[in-house]
Amino acid sequence: MKTPSPLALLAVDPHGLGGLLLRGSSSLGCEAVFDQIRAMLPADAPWRRLPVSITDDRLLGGLDLAMSLQSGRRIHAPGVLAQADGGAIILPMAENLPADRVAKLLGEFDRGTSRFAIIACDQSHDDTSPLSAGLADRLAFWLDLSDDLTGCSSSRPRIAAARSRLPDVMIDAALLDQLTVTALALGIASLRAPILAARVARALAALAARGTVSAADAQRAAQLVLAPRATRLPATDPQPAPPPEPQQAGPEPANSRDDQPPNDQSAPQPSSSKPLEELILEAAIAAIPTDLLARLAAKATLPARQGGGAASGQFMGTRGRPVGVRPGKPRTGVRLAVLDTLRAAAPWQSLRRRNDPDARPGPIVRVSDFRIRKFKEPTRSVAIVTVDASGSSALNRLAEAKGAVQLLLAECYVRRDQIALIAFRNRAAEILLPPTSALARARRSLAGLPGGGATPLAAGIDAARQMALAERRRGKRPMIVLLTDGGANIDREGRQGRKQAMDDALAAASACATDRLTALVIDTAPRPSALAADLAGRLHARHFPLPFAHSGALSEIIRAEQRAS
Amino acid sequence: MIYPFSAIVGQQDMTNALLIAAIEPALGGVLAFGDRGTGKSTAIRALAALLPTMRAVAGCRYRCDPADRKRLCTDCQARLTQGKLPVTRIAAPVVDLPLGATEDRVIGALDLERALADGSKHFEPGLLAGANRGFLYIDEINLLEDHLVDLLLDVAASGENVVEREGLSLRHPARFVLIGSGNPEEGELRPQLLDRFGLCVEVRTPTDIEQRLEVVRRRDAFEHNPVAFARRFAEAERVVRARIKRGRALLPKVDVPESILRRATTLCIALGTDGLRGELTLTRAARAKAALDGVDCVTEAHLREIAPAALRHRLRRDPLDESLASTRVLRAMDEVFAPAREAA
Numbered sequence: 001m002k003t004p005s006p007l008a009l010l011a012v013d014p015h016g017l018g019g020l021l022l023r024g025s026s027s028l029g030c031e032a033v034f035d036q037i038r039a040m041l042p043a044d045a046p047w048r049r050l051p052v053s054i055t056d057d058r059l060l061g062g063l064d065l066a067m068s069l070q071s072g073r074r075i076h077a078p079g080v081l082a083q084a085d086g087g088a089i090i091l092p093m094a095e096n097l098p099a100d101r102v103a104k105l106l107g108e109f110d111r112g113t114s115r116f117a118i119i120a121c122d123q124s125h126d127d128t129s130p131l132s133a134g135l136a137d138r139l140a141f142w143l144d145l146s147d148d149l150t151g152c153s154s155s156r157p158r159i160a161a162a163r164s165r166l167p168d169v170m171i172d173a174a175l176l177d178q179l180t181v182t183a184l185a186l187g188i189a190s191l192r193a194p195i196l197a198a199r200v201a202r203a204l205a206a207l208a209a210r211g212t213v214s215a216a217d218a219q220r221a222a223q224l225v226l227a228p229r230a231t232r233l234p235a236t237d238p239q240p241a242p243p244p245e246p247q248q249a250g251p252e253p254a255n256s257r258d259d260q261p262p263n264d265q266s267a268p269q270p271s272s273s274k275p276l277e278e279l280i281l282e283a284a285i286a287a288i289p290t291d292l293l294a295r296l297a298a299k300a301t302l303p304a305r306q307g308g309g310a311a312s313g314q315f316m317g318t319r320g321r322p323v324g325v326r327p328g329k330p331r332t333g334v335r336l337a338v339l340d341t342l343r344a345a346a347p348w349q350s351l352r353r354r355n356d357p358d359a360r361p362g363p364i365v366r367v368s369d370f371r372i373r374k375f376k377e378p379t380r381s382v383a384i385v386t387v388d389a390s391g392s393s394a395l396n397r398l399a400e401a402k403g404a405v406q407l408l409l410a411e412c413y414v415r416r417d418q419i420a421l422i423a424f425r426n427r428a429a430e431i432l433l434p435p436t437s438a439l440a441r442a443r444r445s446l447a448g449l450p451g452g453g454a455t456p457l458a459a460g461i462d463a464a465r466q467m468a469l470a471e472r473r474r475g476k477r478p479m480i481v482l483l484t485d486g487g488a489n490i491d492r493e494g495r496q497g498r499k500q501a502m503d504d505a506l507a508a509a510s511a512c513a514t515d516r517l518t519a520l521v522i523d524t525a526p527r528p529s530a531l532a533a534d535l536a537g538r539l540h541a542r543h544f545p546l547p548f549a550h551s552g553a554l555s556e557i558i559r560a561e562q563r564a565s
Numbered sequence: 566m567i568y569p570f571s572a573i574v575g576q577q578d579m580t581n582a583l584l585i586a587a588i589e590p591a592l593g594g595v596l597a598f599g600d601r602g603t604g605k606s607t608a609i610r611a612l613a614a615l616l617p618t619m620r621a622v623a624g625c626r627y628r629c630d631p632a633d634r635k636r637l638c639t640d641c642q643a644r645l646t647q648g649k650l651p652v653t654r655i656a657a658p659v660v661d662l663p664l665g666a667t668e669d670r671v672i673g674a675l676d677l678e679r680a681l682a683d684g685s686k687h688f689e690p691g692l693l694a695g696a697n698r699g700f701l702y703i704d705e706i707n708l709l710e711d712h713l714v715d716l717l718l719d720v721a722a723s724g725e726n727v728v729e730r731e732g733l734s735l736r737h738p739a740r741f742v743l744i745g746s747g748n749p750e751e752g753e754l755r756p757q758l759l760d761r762f763g764l765c766v767e768v769r770t771p772t773d774i775e776q777r778l779e780v781v782r783r784r785d786a787f788e789h790n791p792v793a794f795a796r797r798f799a800e801a802e803r804v805v806r807a808r809i810k811r812g813r814a815l816l817p818k819v820d821v822p823e824s825i826l827r828r829a830t831t832l833c834i835a836l837g838t839d840g841l842r843g844e845l846t847l848t849r850a851a852r853a854k855a856a857l858d859g860v861d862c863v864t865e866a867h868l869r870e871i872a873p874a875a876l877r878h879r880l881r882r883d884p885l886d887e888s889l890a891s892t893r894v895l896r897a898m899d900e901v902f903a904p905a906r907e908a909a
Binding site for chain 2: 111176339
């Protein structure tokens with residue numbers, strides 16, 4: 001008999017196993033998996049899709065205004081999560097779900113008042129926007145669409161029988177311990193992993209109509225739950241665990257940073273050899289005035305105003321400080337200002353009552369009376385740090401540039417700004433870090449930045465511009481911080497050639513200026529060069545040579561410049 | 566069923582900090598920062614089930630303490646002028662503040678139902694009112710919007726919620742212990758807010774194999790048969806509850822010798838903590854720790870035990886410094902305490 005598929009196991013214990021993480025870029029493939037699972041869940045089990053744009057009141061529930069007005073009582077509309085009790089929540093593009101919504105989803109999941117499975121599709125091709133580690137941690141199964149998932153589903157009656165059997169399935173203490181030990185040997189820090197594995201083992205036994213978990217069940221559970229989470233190969237195999245798949249290292253294994261593997265066996269982690277720069281980095285002394293970003297941010301508001309409000313800091317939101325009331329329809333997420341609505345309705349009461357004698361007692365409120373509250377959300381700045389990591393730069397100043405970025409990071413941390421990191425070298429630019437306010441992550445991705453290769457300056461500027469425009473659309477205030485010596489030798493097409501490369505870089509810089517993006521060029525050349533100054537001119541940016549000597553001098557210059565302007 | 570507090574394996578720092586906060590609510594709450602899946606939420610929910618019951622005015626929306634005349638809400642004050650307050654025993658509230666909570670939900674707002682039905686103006690208490698005399702728990706506090714965190718800390722410090730919105734103008738008591746938890750990997754808490762928490766504990770995934778085995782075993786046993794599991798720990802739970810009760814009774818009598826005060830101050834100076842909140846919290850926490858241990862005099866051991874949690878989040882933080890704040894506190898403690906002992 002074929003072993004039951006993870007999908008069948010999930011149908012047996014949807015909330016207990018947390019759910020399923022599907023990796024792959026094919027939407028059709030994801031849908032096929034959804035259909036398989038749905039066919040095994042009870043026919044009346046709820047099945048709710050979570051769009052990325054879902055608002056809080058739809059997610060968690062809120063007041064149903066239309067109904068409340070009609071009946072004169074408070075009528076609560078349950079959120080999607082409450083409606084999913086006993087079924088599943090589908091995240092078709094889980095990697096795009098904003099962090100606050102993920103946190104709310106997981107909060108409800110943990111609270112367990114509504115018990116549902118989470119089926120998450122991760123369609124990100126690279127790690128530009130990695131899936132929330134907290135989410136992945138709670139889901140028992142991490143599957144790839146290329147895995148064979150067909151032909152091993154179970155019928156609904158069989159699943160239902162297994163469900164009723166599940167609470168009585170026993171697991172031997174020794175097997176349980178073995179799962180824990182295996183998880184540790186595979187370098188899995190989270191204790192949820194062995195707990196989930198034990199639940200999977202139980203579900204396996206229940207499906208096979210057995211009252212106790214067998215050794216084979218435990219092994220299969222280890223294969224399903226632990227193997228994809230493995231971060232290293234065990235030195236000695238404690239049990240026939242399957243070879244971990246190297247490409248599925250899992251999003252940010254928690255122990256890759258400071259959690260030492262408990263047993264002191266030297267566990268060679270592939271591809272994590274510390275680059276030499278990290279050591280240099282510690283010693284690097286950067287020379288950027290610490291309040292540079294604050295000054296730049298103050299300056300950044302000016303061009304935006306002139307630009308006809310394209311990127312104005314105010315927009316209708318549902319969060320932040322209330323700044324007034326205006327007529328308007330309460331949409332989902334936009335709050336009704338009750339008192340003002342009633343006030344608006346007051347003058348019309350006698351007239352309306354005459355026209356509508358059968359109306360229920362109490363004020364008669366019409367849609368035209370609706371007043372909604374305006375909010376002003378503080379605009380957050382995003383510093384998009386774009387680093388030249390090419391060979392020439394690596395030789396010269398990469399370590400110092402990194403030090404400079406670290407200082408910027410420190411400042412962002414204090415000001416609660418976000419920071420993103422782009423590096424360009426060889427043929428292309430690479431987003432090392434999407435906009436984040438997590439300092440620890442920024443620091444790590446910076447430390448791991450390798451150097452060397454040619455200089456595709458145009459690609460770097462283009463990538464920064466793309467990101468800046470995207471962030472501006474989200475209502476944030478982007479700021480490009482470009483660390484370069486101004487030299488380029490790879491053009492936009494990826495071809496060698498200094499002349500074309502320089503032209504392209506200047507064109508890219510002009511495009512940024514046209515879009516009125518705020519920028520700042522930090523010159524990393526050994527001595528201040530005309531190249532970087534030119535570039536700064538095209539960007540309408542200020543140009544700061546990174547001096548060898550001391551930061552005091554530079555801050556003096558800036559202060560003088562500010563007095564002058 | 567709630568996982569029993571005494572069944573939590575390891576995590577001494579966190580469980581101790583929670584117990585100390587339960588004994589001394591004026592400490593300023595607890596912040597638990599650390600890895601995913603380490604039982605932060607479990608511990609706090611478990612504590613809720615453990616807290617002793619308390620006396621409260623029957624029918625009061627804010628659960629006023631009938632013995633504390635000065636802090637009665639306006640409703641209870643009005644009732645008091647008419648006669649005696651009816652008293653009942655209630656469980657200490659532990660309110661969960663979900664990340665999605667709106668400001669209305671937190672502060673309280675106009676009662677929509679009555680406003681719509683007859684246009685009258687009534688206050689509908691929010692989560693802050695619900696947490697009065699108990700605990701307010703926020704998971705992932707680092708992801709909570711800044712203005713809400715500000716508001717919470719303000720109310721937590723003043724013990725009073727002042728409502729000035731939607732035509733309402735009132736104030737009501739809101740004394741609660743704020744418990745925050747989060748994972749710094751997913752975004753940091755604003756540094757300005759850090760030091761307003763009384764204690765800060767770091768929660769790490771246990772690396773000891775025996776501990777890990779025990780965690781998984783107990784979790785599995787609990788899930789399989791929660792009732793039997795709760796029975797297994799009933800006695801241990803009773804002991805912890807008795808410790809809290811005894812600690813609360815003992816706390817006002819605990820003596821802090823001059824020498825201990827001096828040590829606490831020296832330590833804070835050595836660490837360069839801003840303001841005097843460090844010293845205050847450190848001595849208060851040490852006193853609560855002594856009460857928890859059932860002794861009526863603070864010793865150096867208490868100070869040492871509690872210093873990392875009381876001070877680690879008050880250090881001038883250099884974001885580039887990878888060394889843990891706890892290490893710096895320990896180092897400073899060795900420097901401050903060692904010569905003093907030689908002299909003695």
